[in-house]
Amino acid sequence: MPISGARVLIDLGHLRTNVATIAHRTGVPLLAVVKADAYGLGIEQVTDAIRDLVAGWCVFRLDEAITGRLYERTGKRTLALGPAEPQRVVHYQQHRVTPSVATVEAARALRIVEPALNVDLGMQRFACPPDQVEAVLSAGDCHEAFAHATRPEQAQQLKCMLGGRGLMLHAAGSSLLEYPEAWLGAVRPGLAMYVGCVRVTAPLIEVRDSAGPTGYSGFRGRRHGVILVGYSNGLRKGPCLINGTPSRILEVGMQSAYVDLSDISARPGDEVLLLGDTLWVPDIAREWQTSPQEVLVNLVRSGPREYVG
Numbered sequence: 001m002p003i004s005g006a007r008v009l010i011d012l013g014h015l016r017t018n019v020a021t022i023a024h025r026t027g028v029p030l031l032a033v034v035k036a037d038a039y040g041l042g043i044e045q046v047t048d049a050i051r052d053l054v055a056g057w058c059v060f061r062l063d064e065a066i067t068g069r070l071y072e073r074t075g076k077r078t079l080a081l082g083p084a085e086p087q088r089v090v091h092y093q094q095h096r097v098t099p100s101v102a103t104v105e106a107a108r109a110l111r112i113v114e115p116a117l118n119v120d121l122g123m124q125r126f127a128c129p130p131d132q133v134e135a136v137l138s139a140g141d142c143h144e145a146f147a148h149a150t151r152p153e154q155a156q157q158l159k160c161m162l163g164g165r166g167l168m169l170h171a172a173g174s175s176l177l178e179y180p181e182a183w184l185g186a187v188r189p190g191l192a193m194y195v196g197c198v199r200v201t202a203p204l205i206e207v208r209d210s211a212g213p214t215g216y217s218g219f220r221g222r223r224h225g226v227i228l229v230g231y232s233n234g235l236r237k238g239p240c241l242i243n244g245t246p247s248r249i250l251e252v253g254m255q256s257a258y259v260d261l262s263d264i265s266a267r268p269g270d271e272v273l274l275l276g277d278t279l280w281v282p283d284i285a286r287e288w289q290t291s292p293q294e295v296l297v298n299l300v301r302s303g304p305r306e307y308v309g
């Protein structure tokens, strides 16, 4: 048997529960964000698991919807959140993908596929400045408008700007699900659907009493273990759990890492938990000083995926 690195377990039953809970709580159509291969969980498996619970999908690029065969497999449309590709009208049409437009030229070129207007309320990238909203709306004959909002006030701003005209409006990703005033006509969660669905472990392949300064950095401890997951697999220094006890990833190499066993009794073959159970992405994100989304996509890609549920 080959020596093993990270093992990534994805619980599709838990994913369904999360999505059903969000849909029930908000009571508005749910556009599931499955960009970047469903945050690394696997776009085909994820969309198969929740297709009956959602109104549609969001990806970043048109090609993600085509490669994932989203319409063909699920019968639901996709909104492409990133910059529009005005020359590809036929592809949008064939694969039931709604482009997001931010300029009059793009809106005019894509009018036949009913583009959605992407309103810039602060992100200042591939979206339409408020003073051009009317021109783009009429050039594209848009029936849908959205904003990438980070605060509930921005959702209200979108509603003030475009409400009461029969447009489908949406603004809320995961961080705004707590704010009913941000839900508008639909919600667009990514991360919140995937919370608690991923478990990443790696077995200890060595356990040693430390003999002086160890590794590249010369860290000091009484005992350490080694796992075959490194920075090339997306791992960084930070928390982990070993046999239920909190511990630390002390140093990370290209394809292996040291874990602290100074106060833990462990043997080769015991599992080091890198993500899951009581160790969830926000805890790790705080230590990595990055977003929970980045932690998730890094760790979910650290080894071969297996699915349950």
Ligand SMILES: *Cc1c(COP(=O)(O)O)cnc(C)c1O
Pocket (backbone or CB within 6 Å): 033, 035, 081, 147, 148, 172, 173, 174, 175, 188, 189, 190, 191, 192, 293
């Ligand atoms: C990625 C993305 C989302 C989902 O973000 P989460 O914070 O992961 O829920 C929603 N809207 C837009 C425009 C996005 O790009």
